[in-house]
Amino acid sequence: xxxxxAKPQTGAIFNxxxxxxxxxxxxxxxxxxxYVSPTLGLAALIGIVIGGVLIGFGVHFVPVGGAPAAMGxxxxxxxxxxxxxxxxxxxxxxxxxxxxxxxxLIAVITGGIGGxxxxxxxxxxxxxxxxxxxxxxxxxxxxxxxxxxxxxQPEYKSQGTEGxxxxxxxxxGGVIGGILGGAGGTLIYIELLDLYKATLPTVMNASAAxxxxxxxxxxxxxxxxxxxxxxxxxxxxxxxxxxxxHDPKFKRWPRSVVASAVASALCGLVAILIVLI
Amino acid sequence: MTxxxxxxxxxxxxxxxxxxxxxxxIVCLYLSYLNVYTNTAYFSFFGGLxxxxxxxxxxxxxxxxxxxxxxxxxxxAGMIAFGSGVIAMLLATKFGNAAPIVALILAAVIGLILGYxxxxxxxxxxxxxxxxxxELAVVGALTLMxxxxxxxxxxxxxxxxxxxxxLFGMISMPSYQVSFIGGGLVAVAFLLGSIAVQHPFNACxxxxxxxxxxLMLTAECGFLSMIVAAVMSFALISxxxxxISLLIALIGWVYTYCQYIELSKRDAYAWLDAKPIPDVEGx
Numbered sequence: 379x380x381x382x383x384a385k386p387q388t389g390a391i392f393n394x395x396x397x398x399x400x401x402x403x404x405x406x407x408x409x410x411x412x413y414v415s416p417t418l419g420l421a422a423l424i425g426i427v428i429g430g431v432l433i434g435f436g437v438h439f440v441p442v443g444g445a446p447a448a449m450g451x452x453x454x455x456x457x458x459x460x461x462x463x464x465x466x467x468x469x470x471x472x473x474x475x476x477x478x479x480x481x482x483l484i485a486v487i488t489g490g491i492g493g494x495x496x497x498x499x500x501x502x503x504x505x506x507x508x509x510x511x512x513x514x515x516x517x518x519x520x521x522x523x524x525x526x527x528x529x530x531q532p533e534y535k536s537q538g539t540e541g542x543x544x545x546x547x548x549x550x551g552g553v554i555g556g557i558l559g560g561a562g563g564t565l566i567y568i569e570l571l572d573l574y575k576a577t578l579p580t581v582m583n584a585s586a587a588x589x590x591x592x593x594x595x596x597x598x599x600x601x602x603x604x605x606x607x608x609x610x611x612x613x614x615x616x617x618x619x620x621x622x623x624h625d626p627k628f629k630r631w632p633r634s635v636v637a638s639a640v641a642s643a644l645c646g647l648v649a650i651l652i653v654l655i
Numbered sequence: 656m657t658x659x660x661x662x663x664x665x666x667x668x669x670x671x672x673x674x675x676x677x678x679x680x681i682v683c684l685y686l687s688y689l690n691v692y693t694n695t696a697y698f699s700f701f702g703g704l705x706x707x708x709x710x711x712x713x714x715x716x717x718x719x720x721x722x723x724x725x726x727x728x729x730x731x732a733g734m735i736a737f738g739s740g741v742i743a744m745l746l747a748t749k750f751g752n753a754a755p756i757v758a759l760i761l762a763a764v765i766g767l768i769l770g771y772x773x774x775x776x777x778x779x780x781x782x783x784x785x786x787x788x789x790e791l792a793v794v795g796a797l798t799l800m801x802x803x804x805x806x807x808x809x810x811x812x813x814x815x816x817x818x819x820x821x822l823f824g825m826i827s828m829p830s831y832q833v834s835f836i837g838g839g840l841v842a843v844a845f846l847l848g849s850i851a852v853q854h855p856f857n858a859c860x861x862x863x864x865x866x867x868x869x870l871m872l873t874a875e876c877g878f879l880s881m882i883v884a885a886v887m888s889f890a891l892i893s894x895x896x897x898x899i900s901l902l903i904a905l906i907g908w909v910y911t912y913c914q915y916i917e918l919s920k921r922d923a924y925a926w927l928d929a930k931p932i933p934d935v936e937g938x
Contacts, residue, residue, distance in 0.1 A: 396775035403768070444728070460731035582816070584831065591837035592816050599741055599841050606738030607769065610731045615777045618726035637772040644768055645742045648761070652746045 392633060400636040407643035411650065418573060419650045423643065425569035429562040430608050430642025434634045436558025437463045437612040440497065441548035441622045446540070450514050453541040453548060453621050455504050459613030460606070462500075463559060467605045469496035470560015471567055475598070478568055485568050486561050493560020497552040501544055508543040516543030521624050526550060541621070551622030563605045566642075570597035570649055577653040600649040607645060608638045666866030669719055673790060676712025677759075680705045680797045684755040687804045696896035699888065700903045702804025706848070706884075707877035707907070709801060713794030713852040714873040715866075720787035721856060725779070729860070732791060733853025737845055739765045739788075740795015745836075747796065748803070748812040755810065758796040766792030794852065802844035805881065805900060806888040807835045815841075818891055833890065840887055847883060851876035868918040875915050878908035 404427075411423040440462050443454025455462060473492025477485040508514055517534035518524065519541030524531060526547050535541050544552075574593035579586050615634040620627045683705035689698040717732045725732075743765050747758035769792065770785030804810050807818075818833035831837045835844075854876055859869040881904035889897040920926050 391778055393775055393778050396771075396778075400772065400776045458728035458731060460727060460734050464734065582831075588831050591832040592834075595836050595839050595841065596745065598839075599745065599836070599845070602842070602845070603738040603741040606734045607742075610727070610735035610738065611769070611773060611777065613727040613731050614725065614773045614779055616727075617779075633777050637776045640772055640776070641769055644765060645739070648742050648746045648765065652749060655749060 397633070397636055400640045404636075404640045404643050407640070407647050411643070411647055414654050415650065418576060419654060422569040422573040422650055423646050426566050426604065426646035426649070427639050427642045429565035429569070430604060430638045430646070431635050432558045432562030432565065433463070433467060433605060433608040434612045434615075434638025435631055436555045436562060437609055438616065438620065438628050438631050438634065439551040439555030439558065439623050440466065440620070441501070441544060441552050442616065442618075442620050444619045446619065447542075450508065450512050450542045451539045452619055453516070453518055453543060453545060454619055455500060455544070455552070459616055459620075460610050462497075463609030463612065464606060465500070466493045466497050466556040467559040467563040467609065468602065469493055470556065471563040471598075471601055471605070473560065474564025475567060475594075478571060482565075482568055486564050489564025489567075490557040490561035493563070494553045494557035496560075497556030498549075501549045501552045505544045505549070514542045516545045516548075517541045518545045518547070518621055518624070520621050520626065521547075525624050545621075547624050548622040551624075554623070559605075559609075562608075563601060566604050566646075567597055567601040570600050573650065574653060581653050596652070600645070604642060604645050604649070607641050611637050611641055669715060672712055672715045672870075676708050676715075677793070679708035680712070680801065681755055681759070683708060684797070684800060684804060684810065687808070687810070688752070690808045696808035696892035697899055699805055699808040699892055699896050700885075700900040702801045702806075702808075702810075703878075703881040703884065703900055703904055705801035706798050706805065706881060707874055709794050709798045710848070710852050710877040710880075711870050711873045713791060713798070714855045714869065716787050716790045716794065717853060718856045718860075718864075718869065719783055720781075720791070721860070723781045723783065725781065729857040730853045732787075733849040735769070735788065736791035736795040736852060737799070737849040738795070739769055739792040740797075741799055741841070741845055743792060744796040744799040744803075745841075747800070748810060748815055751811050755797065755800060758800055759793055762792040762796035763789050766790070791852075795848065798848040798852070799841070799844055802848065802880075802884050803835050803841070805884050806840055806844070806891055808888075808892045808896065835891065838890075840891075843887065844884065847880040851880045863922055865918070865922055868915065868922055871911055871915045871918055875908060875911040878904050878911055882908060 412420045441454035442459045443452050443456050446452035447454045448456035470489040470493025474485045474489025477488040515534045518531045524545050524547050578589040578593050612634050683701045687698050687701040721729050743762035744758050747754045750757040766789035770788035773779050774784040800810050807814055815835040818830050855869050855872040885900035885904045
């Protein structure tokens with residue numbers, strides 16, 4: 379498995395030129411959005427960019443253990459970043475979609491709670507399996523003391539491992555990540571849904587009630603696509619495993635925020651163009 | 656600074672697979688246009704063949720990309736392929752007959768920018784990253800378009816969003832809910848494709864990796880997905896056309912499955928044809 383065999387030594391280095399190019403690209407894409415639709419389209423595009431950034435930033439909080447965690451040799455949930463982010467985000471998106479009729483704020487909060495709840499349940503059951511199934515305590519390998527509870531970590535860490543289980547700070551990080559991811563995914567969905575509901579009746583020459591299934595399905599598909607793009611780009615930023623907000627890799631988040639903003643603006647622009655051309 | 660874990664030894668070079676996959680996919684997608692000339696849906700199965708061709712290309716691209724330790728697991732490559740692909744494909748359907756070509760170009764642009772973001776902004780520094788993400792986005796878009804053709808017989812926005820409901824067997828009325836996009840079939844196609852494109856390399860990677868075995872598994876996964884999509888197509892196209900798709904998918908799947916088992920036996924050190932646990936009488 380490549381994830382175990384070799385981890386790229388990217389480190390927390392920033393590439394200033396690429397960051398500037400990314401920001402310029404973002405401004406150009408927003409400019410195109412303003413050009414094709416100064417009011418409705420640009421508002422939706424900005425919402426999509428904010429949602430994408432929330433996803434990209436939120437994924438950094440989620441404790442991802444990967445294959446080593448499955449063997450109890452690294453802390454975190456034993457699967458990849460993309461899978462966890464997709465799970466949390468889609469759970470949030472589905473939660474938020476039910477509340478879509480009650481306005482933007484309530485829907486986004488509902489989406490955040492859905493994602494956070496999913497991550498809370500996952501983290502709890504993961505620790506349940508670690509402690510009672512595999513017989514290992516939760517211990518972080520990256521910090522000496524849990525930043526939230528202040529519990530000492532090294533005494534519980536087995537030799538030759540990077541820590542194991544899910545320390546309290548990772549649990550909290552997972553829930554925060556789920557909330558941000560779910561809220562971001564829902565924000566993208568709601569923005570696109572409102573846009574499609576407003577424009578599709580004229581585009582398809584049909585009544586609002588008739589096009590509702592199309593609007594819901596298209597917005598949902600675009601939201602899922604955008605979510606996966608952002609989640610995988612963030613996964614590439616993390617390269618493998620992360621323990622949570624206390625992990626040194628967490629400091630890489632500015633790279634991911636720029637990448638997510640540009641990727642969301644690009645994909646969001648395509649999603650907006652479908653009703654404007 | 657990256658470590659390349661495996662190298663491609665022998666087999667068909669990637670460029671050849673890419674060109675062959677691209678041409679076969681586009682040609683198959685356009686062959687489905689015979690549906691319009693003959694005013695039937697009997698040629699929808701070409702969409703399924705386009706899916707298989709695109710998947711074979713895509714799984715080899717994933718092999719090229721994931722040979723570098725990207726550290727995120729193979730499935731993430733399938734997810735980003737279809738995440739960017741579905742966005743390009745949905746917009747491309749608006750362009751009528753030019754849809755496959757537009758999907759190709761649009762997906763390539765999206766993939767190129769995503770590749771740049773991953774390689775430069777996120778500092779991955781993997782030599783094949785930009786090319787691979789470009790290819791994967793195109794594969795995602797064309798695979799979804801293939802599924803759309805297989806299920807609805809069309810690749811235009813109108814064809815994918817408009818279906819018809821027959822009431823009491825005689826009155827036919829248009830419905831947006833009974834359609835590829837409105838009915839949510841696009842979500843099923845999305846996951847059928849993304850799992851089929853990432854599974855073969857995930858299953859075959861390792862020191863004993865053989866190109867022909869992995870590509871045969873890809874074809875098998877493609878035909879397996881085609882069976883499911885052909886069953887779903889009964890809802891949207893005529894039963895005769897759906898049966899043709901289903902038969903072709905079944906024949907293709909049985910053939911590729913048998914071939915894959917043969918290749919697995921060839922590459923295995925030893926194998927034992929284990930029988931089911933026998934029922935012992937009187938116990």
